[in-house]
Amino acid sequence: MAATQTPVPLFTVRSSSQVFHCPARTHPLHFASNFSKFAKASLSLRQSRIKNLTTPRATPSSSSPPTTFHGQCYVLGDNIDTDQIIPAEHLTLVPSNPNEYRKLGSFSFSGLPTSLYPIPFIQPGTDSTQYPIIIAGANFGCGSSREHAPVALGAAGVRAVVAESYARIFFRNSVATGEVYPIELEQEGVNKQCTTGDIVTVDLERNVFINHTKGKEFVLKPIGDAGPVIDAGGIFAYARKTGMISSVV
Template identity: 40%
Template sequence: MEIKGKIWRFGDDIDTDVIIPGRYLKTFDPKDLAAHVLEGERLDFSSKVNKGDIILAGSNFGCGSSREQAPVAIKHSGVDAVVAKSFARIFYRNAINIGLPVIISDLEADEGDIIEINLEGGVIINNSTGKTFKIAPFKKFLLKILQDGGLVNHHLKEKE
C-alpha cells in the first residue's frame, strides 16, 4: 500500500479535543465532523486540506479521550495518513479500525513537502529533499484492514 501527499505539520500533544472539539460531537455525520477537524489548532485547516494530504505531527498525537470521531474527522477531511513520532494507543487503534493509516516515524519534512509512504516496504521518501526514512513495515493483516476501509468492512468481506 502506497500513499503520496502533501504535508501539514502539527506539534506535540495534539489531543482529541483539538482534533474535533466536543461542541461538534452532537453529530456522527463524518462530513460534519470533517468540517471542523483540527480547528482548535488551525482554524482554516478543514477548508484548505485536500484529498491525499498527510498530517505530520510530533509526539503523543491523539492523546485525550477515546472518541472515535477524532480519526473519523481526519479521514473524512481528505487526509490519507497521519505520521507522528508517537500516538496515543487508543487513537492508534481507532484509526486502524476506521481505515486511517497511522505511521510512527521521526520523519523530517516541512509543511508543503510531498512525501511517499510505502507501508509494505517500510519506507518514507521525502520527494522535496530526496531523503529516505525507514519505518516498521505494516503487517499483512493490518494492511488488509486498511485496504478494506477499516475493521468493520474487513470483517464483512471476510464473511462473504
C-alpha cells in the same frame, strides 16, 4: 442469583486473561495479530448496531488497496490531542449521515492554536483538505477516546498519519474505523525536518517515507496485520469480508 457479565468494550482486544495493547512504540502489530480471537468475542452484535457504526468513507473497496500515498503534508508537533483534532462541540455530528460526515471533516484540526499553526488545515469555505498526509511527533491522538477523531481526518481527505508514536486509543480507532493509516516512524524528530506544504510519499510496501521537497528518506515501521483491517474499510467490514460475521445487512 448469577452474577451479571460485563460486556467486553468494543475496542479492547482480549484473549483469555491476557489484554493486548496497541500500538505505542513497542507493540504496533498486536491489534490485528490477535484480531480473529477478538472478533469472535466482540463482534456478536445485532446487525442493526453494526450498520449504525459504518461511515461513508469506511467501506470496503473491490479494487486493490493503495500501497502508496502522495501529496502535500501538514506538519504537527508532539502531543496533538483529540480535542485539537476535532473539538468536543462537533461530536454531535453523526458520521453515518453523509452530510454530517462531510461537515465533520470541515472541522478537523479546528482546535489547533493558530499562534502555533497559522496555516489552516481546511481552507475557509471548503470541507476538505489539500494535505492528505499528516506528519507529527510523539503521542499523536492523546486525550479523550473519541472515535470521531480519525473519522474527521478521513472525512477531510487524510489518507495517512505518520508520527513518532500514537496514543493507544487513537491507533485502535483508526484501525477499527478504517479511516486513516496510522504509521509509525523508526526515528525521532522527522517532523522537525519537514515543513507544511512539502511534497511527500508514504510507501507501505517499502516501508519508507520520502520528503521530495527536502530530498530525504525515512524508514517506517511495518503496519503489519492491522493493514488488511484498514484496507477492508474497518473492523466490521473486515469481519464481514473474512466471514467472522454475516455479510447480510
